[in-house]
Amino acid sequence: MTYELYYWSGIQGRGEFVRLALEDAGADYVDVSRGPKGDEAFMAFLENRDLEQPPFAPPFLRDGDVVIAQTAAILLYLGGRHGLAPQDERKRLWVHQIQLTIADLVTETHDTHHPLGANLYYEEQKPEALRRAKHFREERIPKYLDWFERILAGNPEGDAYLVGKSASYADLSLFQVVEGLFYAFPKTMKAALVSAPRVIALRHTISERPRIRSYLGSSRRIKFNERGIFRRYVELDR
Amino acid sequence: MTYELYYWSGIQGRGEFVRLALEDAGADYVDVSRGPKGDEAFMAFLENRDLEQPPFAPPFLRDGDVVIAQTAAILLYLGGRHGLAPQDERKRLWVHQIQLTIADLVTETHDTHHPLGANLYYEEQKPEALRRAKHFREERIPKYLDWFERILAGNPEGDAYLVGKSASYADLSLFQVVEGLFYAFPKTMKAALVSAPRVIALRHTISERPRIRSYLGSSRRIKFNERGIFRRYVELDR
Numbered sequence: 001m002t003y004e005l006y007y008w009s010g011i012q013g014r015g016e017f018v019r020l021a022l023e024d025a026g027a028d029y030v031d032v033s034r035g036p037k038g039d040e041a042f043m044a045f046l047e048n049r050d051l052e053q054p055p056f057a058p059p060f061l062r063d064g065d066v067v068i069a070q071t072a073a074i075l076l077y078l079g080g081r082h083g084l085a086p087q088d089e090r091k092r093l094w095v096h097q098i099q100l101t102i103a104d105l106v107t108e109t110h111d112t113h114h115p116l117g118a119n120l121y122y123e124e125q126k127p128e129a130l131r132r133a134k135h136f137r138e139e140r141i142p143k144y145l146d147w148f149e150r151i152l153a154g155n156p157e158g159d160a161y162l163v164g165k166s167a168s169y170a171d172l173s174l175f176q177v178v179e180g181l182f183y184a185f186p187k188t189m190k191a192a193l194v195s196a197p198r199v200i201a202l203r204h205t206i207s208e209r210p211r212i213r214s215y216l217g218s219s220r221r222i223k224f225n226e227r228g229i230f231r232r233y234v235e236l237d238r
Numbered sequence: 239m240t241y242e243l244y245y246w247s248g249i250q251g252r253g254e255f256v257r258l259a260l261e262d263a264g265a266d267y268v269d270v271s272r273g274p275k276g277d278e279a280f281m282a283f284l285e286n287r288d289l290e291q292p293p294f295a296p297p298f299l300r301d302g303d304v305v306i307a308q309t310a311a312i313l314l315y316l317g318g319r320h321g322l323a324p325q326d327e328r329k330r331l332w333v334h335q336i337q338l339t340i341a342d343l344v345t346e347t348h349d350t351h352h353p354l355g356a357n358l359y360y361e362e363q364k365p366e367a368l369r370r371a372k373h374f375r376e377e378r379i380p381k382y383l384d385w386f387e388r389i390l391a392g393n394p395e396g397d398a399y400l401v402g403k404s405a406s407y408a409d410l411s412l413f414q415v416v417e418g419l420f421y422a423f424p425k426t427m428k429a430a431l432v433s434a435p436r437v438i439a440l441r442h443t444i445s446e447r448p449r450i451r452s453y454l455g456s457s458r459r460i461k462f463n464e465r466g467i468f469r470r471y472v473e474l475d476r
């Protein structure tokens with residue numbers, strides 16, 4: 001069965017966490033909005049009033065007659081099916097908890113350029129963005145990186161992965177969030193990552209996984225840009 | 239085994255979604271911070287560097303040697319153990335997806351009074367809060383309520399609950415978020431709920447569940463206040 005991923009065609013955004021899992025799993029999938037219909041494809045879906053389980057927002061994944069929205073829920077679904085989550089229930093829940101915390105970090109990252117809401121352009125909320133980004137750079141990024149580093153250091157099965165001895169969807173997502181923060185806040189991240197050697201190592205490990213490396217070098221990987229979640233505005237990285 | 243819930247002692251906040259599930263299940267639990275140690279109890283926990291699965295932030299739940307953070311992950315754990323989630327895997331994931339969307343709504347609610355971040359007082363970001371709250375009232379509340387109403391109307395097993403024929407943790411959480419929004423935005427909610435009769439009915443159904451009714455009338459239920467997520471600032475409800 002071919003999975004159908006529905007997400008904005010022009011950005012990595014939250015969809016990228018799902019794309020990385022699908023790519024790493026070598027799963028058969030179509031990124032629907034990047035086909036001929038473009039973003040209309042998921043718009044029509046969202047407006048369909050007859051769905052029993054309507055998605056609130058993209059990304060969402062269709063697997064036959066199952067439609068799942070919410071990035072973390074999609075990954076929970078895919079993880080068990082493609083060896084990207086531990087078998088053990090307790091570890092599986094722990095991976096999910098880490099993923100939910102990564103989701104919080106993603107939301108906070110978005111809020112650095114959109115503190116007043118997604119209905120206004122960045123240029124309409126720039127003074128507010130400057131204030132919010134300062135706190136994010138000085139307090140939040142270090143706090144999150146310290147937490148990830150602690151988890152890696154405390155993993156009883158070795159510090160190569162967040163949970164257990166092999167990569168889970170949370171490792172792929174941590175790779176992505178570090179990539180994104182590096183794009184958006186290069187100066188801040190360069191300084192902050194000095195205290196997080198295991199996070200740096202994980203980022204490298206994931207980037208070298210054969211399917212991920214091949215994906216990152218392909219045209220399927222959309223480049224970071226200033227319409228997504230991770231945006232490079234130099235004034236926010238002072 | 240007695241569960242231990244760790245959360246701020248003076249607010250409902252995100253901890254309340256867990257409290258409601260524990261109360262409805264009739265589970266044996268201690269709300270640790272409301273005991274003699276106060277909020278110090280969870281602070282010590284957060285600062286413990288030896289935990290294999292450290293929580294990033296409260297709320298978190300201890301069940302013997304298992305410690306789980308992230309509200310939605312805690313509910314995923316409790317739901318399966320206390321009959322507050324369907325047996326069927328697909329429906330269980332759907333309940334979780336709804337819960338994650340409720341979590342997004344909770345975060346957006348918090349951002350109405352703290353658009354620039356949790357490091358500043360409301361009074362230091364009031365003009366920004368006014369702008370953000372307007373969008374929340376006019377666009378976001380109606381969009382979320384419409385989505386919940388659609389789910390109830392489309393439930394093939396009847397419109398009394400979000401999923402299936404009995405209450406899940408997502409129904410308890412929807413009750414709570416409606417209660418909270420009613421407290422914070424009474425004018426907006428009174429108008430918006432006219433188009434969401436099934437949401438109103440669900441709110442009533444949940445409030446009448448014997449253990450919930452007993453809990454709501456007890457001193458264990460902390461009153462809404464202006465330190466929590468749902469705050470009544472009349473200027474934000476114009």
